[in-house]
Amino acid sequence: MTDTDTEEKAGEGGGNFILDIIAEDVASGRAKEVVTRFPPEPNGYLHIGHAKSICLNFGAAETFGGRCHLRFDDTNPLKEEVEFIDSIIEDVRWLGFDWGEHLYFASDYFERLYEWAEHLIEAELAYVDDLTADEIREHRGTLTEPGRPSPHRGRGKEESLDLFRRMRGGEFADGEKVLRARIDMASGNINMRDPVLYRILHATHPRTGDAWCIYPTYDFAHGQSDAIEGVTHSLCTLEFEDHRPLYDWLIENLGVPSRPRQYEFARLNLTHTVLSKRRLTELVAGGHVGGWDDPRLPTISGLRRRGVPAAAIRDFAARIGVTKKDAVVEMAALDHCTRELLNRTAPRRMAVLRPLKVVIENYPEGETEELDAVNNPEDEAAGTRKVPFSREIYIEREDFMDDPPKKFFRLAPKREVRLRYAYFITCTDAIKDADGTVTELRCTYDPETRGGNAPDGRKVRGTLHWVSAAHAVAAEVRLYDHLFAEGDASGDGFLDRLNPNSLEVLDDCLLEPALGDAGPGETVQFERQGYFRCDPDSTPEKPVFNRTVSLRDSWAKKQKKG
Numbered sequence: 001m002t003d004t005d006t007e008e009k010a011g012e013g014g015g016n017f018i019l020d021i022i023a024e025d026v027a028s029g030r031a032k033e034v035v036t037r038f039p040p041e042p043n044g045y046l047h048i049g050h051a052k053s054i055c056l057n058f059g060a061a062e063t064f065g066g067r068c069h070l071r072f073d074d075t076n077p078l079k080e081e082v083e084f085i086d087s088i089i090e091d092v093r094w095l096g097f098d099w100g101e102h103l104y105f106a107s108d109y110f111e112r113l114y115e116w117a118e119h120l121i122e123a124e125l126a127y128v129d130d131l132t133a134d135e136i137r138e139h140r141g142t143l144t145e146p147g148r149p150s151p152h153r154g155r156g157k158e159e160s161l162d163l164f165r166r167m168r169g170g171e172f173a174d175g176e177k178v179l180r181a182r183i184d185m186a187s188g189n190i191n192m193r194d195p196v197l198y199r200i201l202h203a204t205h206p207r208t209g210d211a212w213c214i215y216p217t218y219d220f221a222h223g224q225s226d227a228i229e230g231v232t233h234s235l236c237t238l239e240f241e242d243h244r245p246l247y248d249w250l251i252e253n254l255g256v257p258s259r260p261r262q263y264e265f266a267r268l269n270l271t272h273t274v275l276s277k278r279r280l281t282e283l284v285a286g287g288h289v290g291g292w293d294d295p296r297l298p299t300i301s302g303l304r305r306r307g308v309p310a311a312a313i314r315d316f317a318a319r320i321g322v323t324k325k326d327a328v329v330e331m332a333a334l335d336h337c338t339r340e341l342l343n344r345t346a347p348r349r350m351a352v353l354r355p356l357k358v359v360i361e362n363y364p365e366g367e368t369e370e371l372d373a374v375n376n377p378e379d380e381a382a383g384t385r386k387v388p389f390s391r392e393i394y395i396e397r398e399d400f401m402d403d404p405p406k407k408f409f410r411l412a413p414k415r416e417v418r419l420r421y422a423y424f425i426t427c428t429d430a431i432k433d434a435d436g437t438v439t440e441l442r443c444t445y446d447p448e449t450r451g452g453n454a455p456d457g458r459k460v461r462g463t464l465h466w467v468s469a470a471h472a473v474a475a476e477v478r479l480y481d482h483l484f485a486e487g488d489a490s491g492d493g494f495l496d497r498l499n500p501n502s503l504e505v506l507d508d509c510l511l512e513p514a515l516g517d518a519g520p521g522e523t524v525q526f527e528r529q530g531y532f533r534c535d536p537d538s539t540p541e542k543p544v545f546n547r548t549v550s551l552r553d554s555w556a557k558k559q560k561k562g
């Protein structure tokens with residue numbers, strides 16, 4: 001989110017350059033209605049980069065009162081699975097978008113696409129080639145060198161048609177033949193040097209089973225699927241910019257039922273992570289993370305499990321905007337959106353992650369009292385709750401120092417601090433084990449300070465969270481850090497750069513009893529620590545919480561300074 005990005009994104013409509021283009025098309029009457037689509041290939045789970053595209057496509061349709069289709073680009077049976085189809089449907093829905101009845105699959109169009117391929121052959125605009133994939137690559141030339149024609153380029157339409165039908169009939173092995181467009185082997189655009197339209201793959205397709213052994217390429221399927229569905233604006237990422245002439249060539253030569261147009265925008269890149277399905281697949285398949293929904297992954301399901309709300313992802317997408325310039329966005333910008341939203345919505349609770357026992361010696365033994373605690377200072381309607389207090393409590397180990405430096409304002413020998421919603425306590429003794437590790441604190445409390453204020457007006461500098469020992473709920477807490485310690489995780493050997501400390505599991509955490517019946521999905525703020533979401537791994541005996549984000553917003557600070 002640099003300044004130039006902001007400039008670029010603030011177009012006429014106050015939206016982004018894509019919305020400006022659509023607005024023009026609507027104003028000029030070129031688009032009677034606005035139809036967009038999100039076209040995932042079901043070869044992995046969706047990640048936050050896809051969320052950018054989803055928000056753009058569904059958002060544009062909504063802005064102009066049109067519709068957005070969810071279309072699976074399922075043209076490669078070797079990599080596609082039903083599990084991925086299901087997860088994608090779940091994730092898009094969870095992000096808050098609705099395609100209504102417009103759920104489509106490119107595989108639904110296989111017959112139609114096949115007919116169009118025959119049509120191209122008849123028009124002498126396509127031919128069957130016998131070169132292998134490697135040979136085709138060799139013949140293709142480079143940016144500076146024109147391509148060389150295949151020896152089969154001159155094949156007549158009858159022979160090509162016959163071969164193409166036999167390809168469909170299963171007479172040939174994988175890779176033995178392909179169908180290619182006959183365009184221009186000398187074109188400055190390599191995509192126009194007789195691109196492959198169909199290849200032979202004897203593979204079972206998740207939807208069409210064994211009905212087909214030839215499959216259209218992305219280039220042949222995509223634009224035609226757009227045209228079949230009446231898509232008006234086919235929005236894709238910049239790497240397809242060089243495919244646009246081919247997209248248009250096919251649309252123009254096929255007599256398709258509508259005229260979609262392709263527009264490209266920059267893909268999202270994020271620091272400290274990878275946004276490529278190939279790399280995410282490597283992380284999952286190699287067991288480097290716990291699965292596609294590992295909370296450290298930038299997948300939608302990982303972010304959901306971590307506790308990032310869908311609304312925070314939508315907000316993030318809106319803030320980063322849509323431009324034509326490749327940029328890398330700070331992960332901290334996403335954290336910022338998450339924090340801002342959860343600050344408004346998440347109930348506050350007290351949880352001690354690394355407990356240190358405190359005995360309040362002048363507090364009556366066996367007594368418990370209920371103190372009032374505010375559920376959310378940002379939301380009065382959230383009300384208050386009761387928190388039990390008793391003679392033995394736990395505080396955070398790091399909130400005590402035996403020999404504190406100057407700026408440490410928390411608990412230390414002879415020092416007085418406030419226990420949140422409770423009393424002032426003063427440390428009278430620190431009990432240590434043989435190694436000198438503090439194992440327990442002895443304190444006294446001032447009964448006059450109930451609720452957290454002294455009637456004589458004396459001040460304390462520290463306020464600590466705590467839980468009552470007798471009432472606490474034992475829990476596991478998982479603290480997550482960046483999957484990659486370095487900001488730039490791209491480049492080769494990315495697995496070597498995984499952060500070995502990206503997950504820290506704390507086994508002996510103690511929560512206030514209000515969290516005893518927390519169910520998976522519940523998101524709260526642990527006071528002074530961060531936002532946490534109850535994980536599906538929780539059992540009735542022991543809840544598990546994932547840290548979504550800490551409270552410290554380094555990103556917002558940096559923005560102010562910068």
Ligand code: ATP
Pocket residue numbers: 038039040041042048049050052053073235236237266267268269275276277278
């Ligand atoms: P990957 O590079 O992660 O494998 P992909 O582009 O192959 O992604 P698709 O399933 O084909 O994945 O993507 C569906 C749509 O999402 C496409 O229109 C694609 O351009 C868009 N998309 C994918 N990655 C990003 C990203 N990082 N930022 C924005 N849009 C993206």
Ligand code: MG
Pocket residue numbers: 041
């Ligand atoms: Mg793709």
